[in-house]
Amino acid sequence: MIDQRIFENLQAKIDEESTVRDELNEIVRTLARRGRSTQAILSRAHSTPADQLKPVLDDVTKEILAQKEEIARLKAVADQHPFYKYNGLWTRELQNLVASIELCAWLGGLQEHKGPSSTSFMTIDDVGKFLDIPVNLKEQDAFHLTIEDYLLALIAMVEELARLAVNSVTLGDYTRPMQIGIFVKEVFAGFQLLNLKNDILRKRSDGIKYSVKKVEDVVYDLSLRNLIPKGGSSA
């Protein structure tokens, strides 16, 4: 005898979960839409000289703050459910947002949110504080920024910086590639400390060396032609 109630109960559970998913997806979609506009504005940095960057960064900050509100909405809903059951729904968008935040901060925006650490980028704690979300939770089951998401965001930022190194030269800025070179190599050295397994982090971090090479090539071309301003490296 097969009890059909078993299947009815399963259906009820599946429906319940779909409702949760739909609710989360709706927020993630908004987050993604705003994320695209953040990135669109941020990409203007590639064609804007460093000294005129301020208005661009102000616009980006506005968009990022709008995304921060979506994160708060997401957190409110996600906190009611097991984190790792649903985090696949938003991890991509969260990574994109963190990458935008990092890039914006590196370019000189969001300075008031950078912590006192001597690093040239926002640490995971800085980002968590800025977004008002916990980071790297290991026991409490709540919405947070994972180490993996943060590292993947750093990789995305490095890739964007490698592109910026090339475009800075086109804009006539020969100092910035030096700064980018130093920073990218710092991050690369950091990633080399990690014991990565064969996962997404491994695959993406393998790409950093190409970014490093890209930047080094730019630096090489400039130094070969004596185009580097004296003392530019220390900036």
Place this chain on the structure above:
Amino acid sequence: MGTKRDWEGQPLELHPKDTIMAEAESAPSILSIFENFRDELDEHHDRRERIIKKSRDITALSKKIIFALQRVRATNQPIPPKIAQENQTRFDQIQALFEAVVPEQLGINGWRYQRQISPGIQEFIEAISFDHYLRTETLITHAECSARVPPQILISEEDYLLGLFDLTGEMMRFAVLSLSSGNTTATQVTKNTTNESEKSPVAASQGGIVVDLRAMRAGFEALSVPQRHYMFRDMAKKLDVMQNSVEKVERAAYGIVVRGSERPSGWTPDLSGAMEVASY
């Protein structure tokens, strides 16, 4: 190839190792940050692997339980003591494995490592649901499954459902095997069945399995899972295998009815429509 030069044009000797060392001195914080990340990630990977290992052990033991249960010949009565005893030691071993996984799956980690433990859980559900079916001719419920593991171990609806899918494969094998093993089971069970099936040459217990498999198939097919749902991919495949299993049993029953009387001893039902058997 030219030598690498510094910005003043002086030749530069650069070894990748040196640059890292130099950075380590100028910015100790970035390295200490990443060292911290490394420890966290190592801990995560180690735990992940420990769970996968346990999950594999649970799978292997569950498979042995299922094999032993396939030697049972009658349904709706206690499992023969020899097989029951054999399986009890395996169930105890599985229990110990689950207990060992508990500290790894506390709190937030329950869902974090769900995908790693899930194959073991599914196989375990297949084993206990088969055991349950042979003894009672009913399906084990989700709550009953949860009661068989430590309370901290999470049995998701997905694992439960996919475990039941695999159960249909075992029921198919069981039905086909007992159909071919002669009438002994049939005579044992016919007394508590209706007149109608008493006339049928298909042994009542196997007749019961055909009916139950059909009911399960109907139940599975009636489930509507949204396209984007994570269950969906696994389910489509399993649905296919399950349908095949049901048809196989139906054909075997048909073979008995049509050719049963002419059947020489030792004859096995014709399953020449060679379909894949669920191999998990």
